[in-house]
Amino acid sequence: MGISTVLTVTENPVSRALIFAPVQGHLYFNPLKSRGPAGEEGLLLALHTTSAEDRLKNAVWWICFMRILSRFRIILSTGLLLLASFSCTVCADEEQAIHLRFETAPQVQRGNYRAHGVLQATLSPGDLIVPPLQNRASGEFDGSSAIVYAVPGNTDGFAENFTWEGFFLSPATNTFQPETGIADRLLTQFAFAKGDWTRLAIGLVADDEGDPRLCVELEGFEGRSFGMGDQSFVADRWHHFALVHEGTAAAARIRWYLDYQLTGELFLGGQSDQNTLRPPGPAPFTIGARLKNGEQVNRGFHGFVDEIRMVPRPLTVSEFLRTDAALLQQTVSTDAMQAEHNKAFWDDRHRRAQEQAAQWTAERSASWSIDEYFDSSKPEIDDHAFLRRLSLAVRGRIPRVDEVTSFIADPRPDKRIGIIDQMLESDEWGDGWVGYWQDVLAENPSVVFPTLNNSGAFRQWIYESFRQNKPFDQFATELILMEKNSSHSETDDGPAGFGVATGNDAPMAMRSHVLMKAFAAVDLTCARCHDSPVDRFLQADLFQLAAYLKGGPLVIPNTSVAAVNRTHQQGVITTSLFTGQKIQPKGLSSHWLNKREDASSLRSVQPGPRAQLAALITSPHNRRFSDVFVNRMWKRFFGTGLVESVDQWNNFPGASHPELFHHLSTEFVTTGYNVKALARTIFRSRAWQRQRQRRRRMSGEQLVDSLFIAVGKDFRAETLGVHATDPGAVHLPQPHRAWQFASLPNERDRPALGMPVSQTIVNVMTAFGWSGSRQKPRSERELTTSSLQPLMLFNGLMSQRVTRLSEQSTVTQLCLRDISAAELVDNLFLTTVGRPPDQEERSKFTDVLRPGFDNRRTGQPARPIEPLSTFQPDWRKHLEAEQTRLMLDAQERVSRGEPPTVRLASDFRERVEDVLWALINSPEFVVIP
């Protein structure tokens, strides 16, 4: 018995291709990345052994199907299959094994299947295979891709005695879910009959220490059996896994193996009264994520697999696929290779940018400064105000009292330059930027089921990018590529999260709209549904971009065509596209590029249409890219842009200071799109340091972070996750800075999903213009002032917590020190409004604190600190009455707040709290100097 059918498929843009494998089995697959070690494209081969009489029948099928399938761009080696089928040797057993292997493309050439020497024509149990990654590709799964293989008619083979085995590699950056059901599934077999079903899966789950284990789960109508392997394993290395199922529908045993050692065992049915495996029937195996009706239901494995084999009998350990032991010991790091390649690319790119910018500089005067364009007679702000303004601009929070005193005490005349450099070096530079980009890029993750135009989470990636001072063109490129990159954090999908837009039937159109607004200041809102009535954009312009981002033709959905004849604005609104029309990815129109460029002449960081689009947009020839960003920076730090609008230059209004604008933009390109360098230039200018006529209120995040910093408290909020089972739902870590919050999960008014601590903080942020839900991109927060804002700070629970002198408050520590009442007042002013009190203030405030001041310390020891709330909502339990009770208890605790310190006399303590309250409620606290 030998191979009679080989399917070769390339990575293709069709999202689903149904291939009738002429043997048993339908192979469905999603565009799966199959890459060789040097990044070359790969193939998936399904090797299928069948009996001799089927072979001839199958060969006929193949010829018939080649015509039909050619439009799916499947490469079929047909005639050769006939050759192959007659040339192979016969196996001893009549098996119906299925073997899936990934191959690198160059090794299999159309019409020369024989040259592919490494392909095993025969696979017998115990065969030595050429290991993964040795001149070969492996299948790269990203948690949402899958191979689905259905075996109709083969109802017996895989219900009673069978083996699954294969090789997998889990990257070091992988994280795993704890045992709630296997999240990272390698293989699943689903069997369904009316009212009765089972699902057997083998996959990876985290143990108590967070290390991954190979686990097996059988879930069914009657319940669930689960077994965790007893071994963890090393990341970044290839491992062998196998699952052996022996038994009948009445009772069975499952054993599974890691690296040829038995690692777990489950008994089903029989005495243990649990499900046994139902016959699979027409239901499919999946490798990777589980799909249902084409939608992803469960998360799949993230990593690499190869050589997956399913054999309809229980194999012994000696019969498992073998490979060279030494190769299994090797740690694989594709990330390092990738990083090196990237660095070379960007260095080269920035060198070219410099060359380009040098040409522009020659056009205008060589030396310049910001200050020559502004009136230098206006006074600068004093050191206190300067430090506060700088700290908020750079780090998103007010300075701590020790930072204020040391800066004021610094005698050096150039201390402002020094502090600018120092602050820019801080990690908090990243914190300061996240909120801005969350708005501009419409980052909108959901902690529960995401259906309202949600994206994935990519905030951590934004933070990291700015913290590391990633060149801005690189930032934009990574975003446009929409891939998970190796530097992503545990909880973030990085730019891949940007690629998600749930509940949206044209997600790439949405993404195009966001990108164009963010980087090119082009507003394509209208083009979503019709041609723009006021400027030059056609619907086709947006959708061409979207096709480019998608990497393939795009079909116009019917929600994207305005019902023109229903509106009474016929003649003004036209649509140039119609429902169902297919748009091809074509080059970018000249609408938004300053200079037409031949895409093929521009090297992009990797192949593919998205990378090409990124290269075009970030090209130094595209002045708009740097112009738009420079303007955004200016607006962010000055309050008004050099160009009035930041994100809509459709009818370009011109800059207020054209020459300065030109200089800034050129310099930005020259420095290799260095954001910190631009910031430094801005902050050092007198123009930035002078008094403002129009000051701005702090943003919601700045306010919250500043309030907590002022009293040295931590949020102590919940983890932002409810273990929702939907794969799009995120599980974010406990927030330590305000940008780490998201919209909270109790949207269905289910009390047990409440997060009492987070709610108090989110309430304040929302009142001050933040929104957890960002369905649309925006470049500016709403600046309206409402009475709700002071109300929140007067009486809100967060505000109460901030003012309360609990053991956690640094103000408590302060009060316990040996200081005078006047010194205490000074400190309280410095810690909140960042300046010392004037004469009248000091006098009045000291009067308030003086009664009982000398006896303020009670001498009692501090009480131990208790948690503020121990409640963490859990989707799996949220319908239980007990959970609601726990939540309400937690809410009650949060209402009571942190217990006040017993180390200070209560009357004195209350006076200090009242002083704090007045200071944080004064307009001076809330408005940036």
Added chain:
Amino acid sequence: MCHVDTFDPKTIGDPRTNKPGSAYRSIPTAIPGVRVCQHLSRTAKLLDHGILLRTLNHPLKVDHADSTNLLKTGRRTSGTIIYPALGSLVSHQRGPRDPTVPPYVVVGYPNVTRGPGFLGSRYGYLYLTNPNAGPEFMKRPPDVDGIRLRRRKDLLRLLRAKEVTRSTADHSIREYNDAITEAQKLMDGSFAKTFDLTTEPGTTRERYGSAFGQRCLLARRLVESGVRFTEVAYDLNFRNGTGWDTHRHGQTAQYLLIQDLDHSLSALIEDLHLRGLLDETLIVVATEFGRPPDFDGQGGRGHQSAAFSAALFGGGLRTGQVIGATDDLGRSVVHRPISVPDFHATIMTALGMNAATELYDGDRPIPITDHGTAIRELFT
């Protein structure tokens, strides 16, 4: 909320044999020939003040958030516009009845589907979850007594005065300062007292009943104080385990939930009627979708949006009617479908708004409903 188990009863089904149909018997109502579920006995007697809309329908039946968004904003999510919720639209067009009072209040959890969308935060809502405690920021902290309050006010007054003198030309300072003044007025004024339910007689509080009932009682007080639009979310607190989303075993005690609704809703109707407010108050009972007459194999029901019910009471409408009819098992609309935009248009018209108005998001015109038309039969 399952329509065949509440406002649109059909032949009785049996979960044990998977026979589709209503789970409960039906009873006659104050509208001749019209029946409702037996567990809505009190509301049934008040149905002459009400209208049953039996043919709401829309295509979204799978996800709660999606459908809720559709019911609240009248439209599906779009990538280009964030549509405002009905409460924000009403707030925008009508404002509050008393200018010192917020026009839109939610008794439930904050949620983007209830929000003002492109209209901006001025047309947002004030929310609270505990009717006994009021919104978080309206009440003074319990440990702040009169002396402390005075001290705080004095200190703040000093700081404010200083800052205003220092930055005379600054808009932001002035605006925030004005907001502080307004906030203090709101807190000290009569609106804050609306949330104090202890001033209601015990008999009234009992008549309203449970947690949901107390929310309804608060809603009545809010109406009296001048709030234009109050949304009262059902406070689940486990009368039956799963609330209204009665999949699988959740169905078993659903009748408790229906009785709870009946108890509180009828209390609200009667109370408003007694105070002569029913004619000028429209009560809307709605849900994001219905549930099919079929049982799901474990005694519960899935989701159905092809046909479901809503109810209106009061509002000066021609009450005592049923609009629309579904088939014999309530699966589909047979006569007179009511789209969600139509539903919105009806409510708006009842509130004296022009349902053909266009709002503007920037320079883009946005009709206030998605081509909905009000139900003619309800208006004189």
